[in-house]
Amino acid sequence: xxxxxxxxxxxxxxxxxxxxxxxxxxxxxxxxxxxxxxxxxxxxxxxxxxxxxxxxxxxxxxxxxxxxxxxxxxxxxxxxxxxxxxxxxxxxxxxxxxxxxxxxxxxxxxxxxxxxxxxxxxxxxxxxxxxxxxxxxxxxxxxxxxxxxxxxxxxxxxxxxxxxxxxxxxxxxxxxxxxxxxxxxxxxxxxxxxxxxxxxxxxxxxxxxxxxxxxxxxxxxxxxxxxxxxxxxxxxxxxxxxxxxxxxxxxxxxxxxxxxxxxxxxxxxxxxxxxxxxxxxxxxxxxxxxxxxxxxxxxxxxxxxxxxxxxxxxxxxxxxxxxxxxxxxxxxxxxxxxxxxxxxxxxxxxxx
Ligand code: MRU
Numbered sequence: 001x002x003x004x005x006x007x008x009x010x011x012x013x014x015x016x017x018x019x020x021x022x023x024x025x026x027x028x029x030x031x032x033x034x035x036x037x038x039x040x041x042x043x044x045x046x047x048x049x050x051x052x053x054x055x056x057x058x059x060x061x062x063x064x065x066x067x068x069x070x071x072x073x074x075x076x077x078x079x080x081x082x083x084x085x086x087x088x089x090x091x092x093x094x095x096x097x098x099x100x101x102x103x104x105x106x107x108x109x110x111x112x113x114x115x116x117x118x119x120x121x122x123x124x125x126x127x128x129x130x131x132x133x134x135x136x137x138x139x140x141x142x143x144x145x146x147x148x149x150x151x152x153x154x155x156x157x158x159x160x161x162x163x164x165x166x167x168x169x170x171x172x173x174x175x176x177x178x179x180x181x182x183x184x185x186x187x188x189x190x191x192x193x194x195x196x197x198x199x200x201x202x203x204x205x206x207x208x209x210x211x212x213x214x215x216x217x218x219x220x221x222x223x224x225x226x227x228x229x230x231x232x233x234x235x236x237x238x239x240x241x242x243x244x245x246x247x248x249x250x251x252x253x254x255x256x257x258x259x260x261x262x263x264x265x266x267x268x269x270x271x272x273x274x275x276x277x278x279x280x281x282x283x284x285x286x287x288x289x290x291x292x293x294x295x296x297x298x299x300x301x302x303x304x305x306x307x308x309x310x311x312x313x314x315x316x317x318x319x320x321x322x323x324x325x326x327x328x329x330x331x332x333x334x335x336x337x338x339x340x341x342x343x344x345x346x347x348x349x350x351x352x
Contacts, residue, residue: 022036025047041091044066045092064132071124078120100245104282142279147174150275151184160239161227190218244321246276250342253321253323257322273333274329295319296319326347
């Protein structure tokens with residue numbers, strides 16, 4: 001994959017049907033930039049589980065490509081390929097529960113397979129590879145559109161707070177929350193980004209700070225307990241985060257800590273925006289209470305990055321995500337435009 005300063009390619013399919021998935025191994029950043037080659041579906045599953053590839057849209061793309069790896073060596077007729085596709089779909093769906101893009105991509109691949117009833121086994125395999133590549137390319141295009149829609153919200157000299165990483169690394173390219181920032185920067189606006197470090201896996205300080213710095217954008221890392229004081233000091237003009245799933249009523253699941261930031265923004269009268277492509281909206285989940293929240297292992301809190309930070313015998317609470325109620329979200333920034341105010345009625349537009 002070729003990379004340039006403002007556009008990171010997080011993952012791609014290399015070669016033809018006998019090719020492989022190449023992805024940036026995000027567990028190694030910012031220390032090392034290394035690419036991970038996935039030649040079977042199990043490697044993709046583990047890459048998703050341990051967060052080598054992470055961020056809702058990027059997980060969706062990885063799952064679509066993982067399905068191609070699963071079916072491409074299947075011997076036999078079309079029915080055999082369909083059977084393997086069903087097995088691999090269930091397997092990949094078990095990797096992480098919260099980001100709806102994972103299930104969205106798996107469903108889309110299955111729908112395309114069902115609709116291609118006229119294709120034989122080889123034709124079907126090639127059709128699914130084409131669809132996985134299309135999902136990647138469409139994700140990049142949606143992120144660019146989100147950037148254009150959101151950039152006018154950023155005034156010259158603005159201070160923007162973001163949480164976790166919803167940048168190029170979390171998508172096929174360009175990001176969601178960071179997309180308006182990239183566009184505003186490219187348009188010559190001066191801005192300053194504050195990146196919450198985002199305990200326990202530090203996606204903010206390891207990934208957001210890394211990619212913004214690489215793009216020449218002014219970025220300052222905040223420990224997670226510093227956002228309130230930064231707001232009180234007037235450093236923050238707006239907050240933009242990403243989302244893992246947006247329920248039909250506009251409630252937003254995103255990285256643990258997002259809800260706290262939304263409450264703080266509300267208390268300081270600071271607009272709180274969520275940027276997400278339509279693939280992150282889930283019509284079938286009525287409200288935030290219905291969103292499955294991934295629980296991660298105690299070790300991620302207890303032994304963060306090598307050093308022991310809590311005694312072995314104490315319990316740790318490890319939800320990976322939280323839910324921000326719709327009423328705390330000023331607007332949703334999507335590739336199709338802004339949704340404001342955020343309600344069941346306005347969110348319904350996305351599903352049309
Ligand atoms: O656990 P992660 O790193 O996959 O969590 C990622 C987030 O919470 C992102 O904000 C979200 O997926 C949006 S990415 C465009």
